[in-house]
Amino acid sequence: MALPSTIYKASIQLSDIDREIYQTLQITVARHPSETEERLILRILAYLIFHEEGLVFTKGISAADEPDLWVKGPDGRVQLWVEVGLPESDRIIKASRHSEKTAILCSGKTLAKWDQQHLLKLNRLPNLLIKGLDYYFITKLVSRLERFISWSVTITEGILYLTVADETIQTPIADPVDSLN
Template sequence: MALPSTIYKVSIQLSDVDRGIYESLQATVAKHPSETNERLVARLLAWGIFYEADLAFTKGICATDEPDIWLTGPDGRVMLWIEAGLPDSDRIVRACRHSERVALLASGKALSNWDQQHLSKLGGLSNLTVVSLEQLFINRLADMLERSFDWSMTITEGTVYLTVNGDTLETSINVKYGTLTVG
């Protein structure tokens, strides 16, 4: 018998000063049994960092033909494809062919190996942005994860300030490829 997904209720007060976005975000997000808390946190951070109106979580890990988060147009075209983690470069190249824009929050324990193996294969993809955050930042947030939580997330001058349970953490957004811009 398969284990059920764990449901999280999320509230994020987003202040992206760099892009002039100020929103109250609410979501109910499912964490697949094979997904780590760190990957769930990375998906939520990617949602905030790349936020645009109508951005939606997909079926996630269970749907291999969908990203973690996306923005689709009225005609069904994928306007923005967002991944979190360390996907294969072939998956990112395919996404770039079929989407207007692709963004990746590269995160995981093997990030430096992933950089060496995959970043060079992504050259020439003009619609791709790859960023990373300090893994210790993600790990600390994963340790603080509860089934229902509120984050206050401020992004300014390429730095993320995140307040949860009265503690404020900060990390720089490391742009590895492309640029962090409004769509």
């Protein structure tokens, strides 16, 4: 018998000053039994960093032909394809051909190695946006993860400030592509 997904509910006060987005978001997200808590946190943060009208979580890890999040137009075409973690460059190249915009929110213990292996190929894609978050920031959030998430998130000047309970932690939203130039 397969294990069921774990459901997380979140209430997030988002103030993205850089993009002038100010919203209270109520989201429900399922964590597949094979998905790590780090990846779940990264998906939620991607939802906030790339937030736009129509952005939704997909089946993700349980559907190989779908991204982690996407925006689909009224005609069913993918307007925004969002991946998290350290995806294979071939997958991103294919996604960029089938979507108007493609985005990756990178994080992981082996991010530096991933950068060396994939960024040169990915840098050629005109419709790709790559952002990165510090892995230790993610692990700190994992240590405070609960099934009912209540966060206040402010993004300003490329820095993400996240308040959970009475503690505010911060991390830059890095642009790995800049390291090539």
